[in-house]
Amino acid sequence: MFVGHYATALAAKAIEPRAPLWTLVAGAQLVDIGWSALLMAGVEKVRFDPSLPGSPLDLYYMPFTHSLPAAIAWSVAALLLCRILLKLPMRAAIAVGLVVFSHWALDWLVHRPDLELWFGGDKVGLGLWNYPLQEAMLEMGLIALGGGAWLWSRGAWDRSAWPALLFITFLVGLQIFASMTEPSGPIAAYGRTALIVYLVVVALSALADLGGRKQGQASG
Numbered sequence: 001m002f003v004g005h006y007a008t009a010l011a012a013k014a015i016e017p018r019a020p021l022w023t024l025v026a027g028a029q030l031v032d033i034g035w036s037a038l039l040m041a042g043v044e045k046v047r048f049d050p051s052l053p054g055s056p057l058d059l060y061y062m063p064f065t066h067s068l069p070a071a072i073a074w075s076v077a078a079l080l081l082c083r084i085l086l087k088l089p090m091r092a093a094i095a096v097g098l099v100v101f102s103h104w105a106l107d108w109l110v111h112r113p114d115l116e117l118w119f120g121g122d123k124v125g126l127g128l129w130n131y132p133l134q135e136a137m138l139e140m141g142l143i144a145l146g147g148g149a150w151l152w153s154r155g156a157w158d159r160s161a162w163p164a165l166l167f168i169t170f171l172v173g174l175q176i177f178a179s180m181t182e183p184s185g186p187i188a189a190y191g192r193t194a195l196i197v198y199l200v201v202v203a204l205s206a207l208a209d210l211g212g213r214k215q216g217q218a219s220g
């Protein structure tokens with residue numbers, strides 16, 4: 001799962017607008033932000049296996065980001081950071097924490113069994129990655145739902161739609177580009193590229209959140 005993760009951020013923004021969009025977007029991919037950094041550091045491991053159907057990622061070691069207890073810890077940490085450092089309202093901080101956890105739940109749908117239920121324990125994953133077309137349809141469907149909710153809420157707050165439409169279009173383009181790109185090369189460089197992409201998406205989400213304030217009053 002790649003851009004489908006952002007759907008929960010967009011839907012959460014519609015439900016809890018006091019959470020800045022960038023915190024939700026960073027939250028949706030926080031586990032993978034940590035993962036890409038740990039790949040660069042050589043702590044977590046992946047290898048590329050082009051013979052695998054769909055995604056060629058063989059994610060054979062990632063206990064610190066993608067095990068169930070780790071995902072819960074990242075979610076709680078994000079909630080606390082939002083509450084203590086960013087001083088977000090409790091509901092908004094909880095929204096970010098839930099969005100962080102949604103990453104693991106969505107990964108569970110698509111990953112082959114590589115998500116540990118406990119450190120060194122059983123690994124789970126329903127493996128939708130083995131069916132690339134269905135997997136792509138799931139990601140696009142999630143973006144359509146989450147993006148639709150976000151667009152609707154922007155209309156309700158009298159914010160123009162175009163920054164949101166540009167951001168959603170960017171996400172769809174990113175997904176198409178990623179699906180056509182075969183990962184290769186050193187793992188550290190792959191991790192660095194992934195990290196840059198995740199951070200660019202966070203920055204663009206902050207711009208989309210700022211953009212499109214309309215002049216004048218809502219007509220009710």
Ligand SMILES: [Zn+2]
Nearest residue numbers: 031032103107
């Ligand atoms: Zn992930």
